[in-house]
Amino acid sequence: MKRKLSVLPILIVTLLFFALNAYVLSGLSTLNNSTYLSPIYWVFIVGLTFALFYAIQQMRIQGTNRFFQIVSHAFLIVFVAEIVFAIFLLLGDFYRLVLALTSNFQPEGYHWLSRSNYWVDFAFVMFCLTIVLFAYGITQGKYAYRVIKHTLYFDDLPSNFDGFTLTQISDVHAGSFTNPNAVQKGIDMINAQKSDLFVFTGDLVNNAADEIKPYIGHFSQIKAPFGQLSVLGNHDYGDYIKWPSELEKVQNLQQLKDYHKELGFRLLLDEHVELVKGDQKIILAGIENWGIGFGERGDLKKALQNTAVDDFKILLSHDPSHWDAQVKNNPSKIQLSLAGHTHGMQFGIEAFGIKWSPVKYRYKHWAGIKTENGRYLNVNRGFGFLGFSGRIGIWPEITVIELKKK
Template sequence: MSALAALVPIGVFAGFLVFVWHRLAVAPRWGRRWVPWVLAVVLIALLAAVLEGFDVWGGAWSPATMRPVAWTGQAFLATCLYLFLGFLVLGVLKTLVMLARWRHDRGRAGRLRLNRVGAPLVALLAVGVTGYGAYEASHPSVTEFEVSSPELPAQFDGARVALVTDIHAGAVRSADFTRGVVDLVNAQKPDLVVIAGDLEDGYAARYGPELAPLRDLEAPLGVYATTGNHEMFRDTANWVRAFEDLGIRVLKNENVALDKDGASITLAGVHDISGGGEFAPDPEAALAGVDPAGFTLYAAHQPRQARDVAGRGVDLQLSGHTHGGQMWPLRYLVPLQQPVIDGLHDVGDVPVLTSRGIGAWGPAIRVAAPPELPVVTLRRG
């Protein structure tokens, strides 16, 4: 994004902060001249912290030094979502008061009382929900699934596949978080680990070390990855190289045979739909030479990519991207882009397992969309 283009969302967000400042400091008429000034300073500082979460400034300092600032700024973004929703409800109530008392003082006195009670309450609730979301985001759990197919060789009956998506290590998530992910995955003793995109945010030179613990993932059939849309935002080639340096096999529109006791299944992987050039998705290449009568796992970051392989004999697509909405009520916007939100569902004739993701993008906050590590047990049947 160019500097000029970045000014648009920054300007919109700054305008929203002016609205928040007015709702909290001016509209209630607190009678204290220092209140608007103090709140203005706090909001300006939080705006600076928000920008650091997107690497707008602070590059001269190490990620560890800037992480508390980035974390605070991104968490404030989540708070702003709930401030917006709270003030929306408050605005409706004020309108009702105005209509009910129009013949008297046009509801001015009632609206002032509502401002003095409602504005602090909205702020407290927004901060409280954000705090709960921080707790929820830091406690990923294992979600067990079972998929049966008559095409699965008997030697693979009971094989366990761990699906890791959307770690989003970077300015907010550190190597410590990645280490926790690795420990959780290894504790499940998977036969195969598939990482379906969005491992990171930012540049590989700066944030590559945050993914270093992935080197310790253990699975007899291997650890494989595909790219996500965040790998396509910037520094794509360097990130792919960084993943491979960690011993992760990146499937770049290709497939591999996974062998066990003389039998084999196929794992295919395709680049994210947002990629271009050498990183453009090519489902045909990904499934080249694959026998539709055999058992095929297909790793693609976005669930909608299942539409590209309809009728190709894919037995299970492994995806992420949606985050399950990450923060309520954003869950209800996901169907505008994706055919499924989370869980195991059919997209056409392709069964798709969509993970809510184990990390979080932007704010390390999740509300009513807990992080998960899906583990699939394959069954012959």
């Protein structure tokens, strides 16, 4: 039985959408009162909206294609720019209203409904700046790799591992890449760190294993003296597309595991390895994806079997919600956990002492280092991108962590 669609929410969203555009048009008319502005504006907005609906319908039949990417990104850019324009326009209108209600003297010819061209000009500048930022994020930002370094101190780090370094990347999402040369620059930056260990914390692909195939030659270049270790992320299981049969879905996952081998990655599936230096060791464990709302597959207890409570442990676990749920208070101390998953939502600001992204309303800790109960978590911002084909303010990350003994 098909679930009936509620008309009221659709009607409310439609009315709000057209109210937003009518308000934006009123502001643009302050700048240019041409008789042609209104019909051109509405033809563009309505045409773009219908193009988006058509693209979504085609995507459901054929999967994601170039037409859908172009139309959806064009709609997103225009919509966000309109919201920015409307916010600044509303601030100006509210200021004029307050001034009209609180001031007894008004200059000759003044009317509170008359907008200041200077304020509308500023709102329009912010509108254009928003478009420029999105254009940069789509064309350049998604490949603007950053190396972020952390030095972490531990009382119980084996002395032979003092100064040990590891490089972490996460969330490659190979199916989103369109520029192999740009990806190669990221690979070169990874190898340039010359770390002792390389780890990858999940989401090699968006949905299908074959997405990584064109980039095997790139990622197989990554080498480290203590090896290249990896885990799976929520997208690697193929849960987000419809498969002809359950068997093909299972085969796809097996193919992805085989590709990890081709890349030279040791895939950890609820298991651990020992990293030995002289007569001392540290434990590196990895679990299958465990994330609240994204599949709780991983078995931490199994991954830590035959390890001692006081062993120094590093855990690879794709989703940072796992750290809060099972790791930070685990009786068997895990000194360092490495995660990804959030991408920092590929949008936000990290500058001038400000660290903000909309993803903070979903995850308490969404990027960088967090420490609690004497244990560390690092959340990598992701190497690739998904959904929005770009990054603004939250750049793709290569993390380098140095372990130091206190």
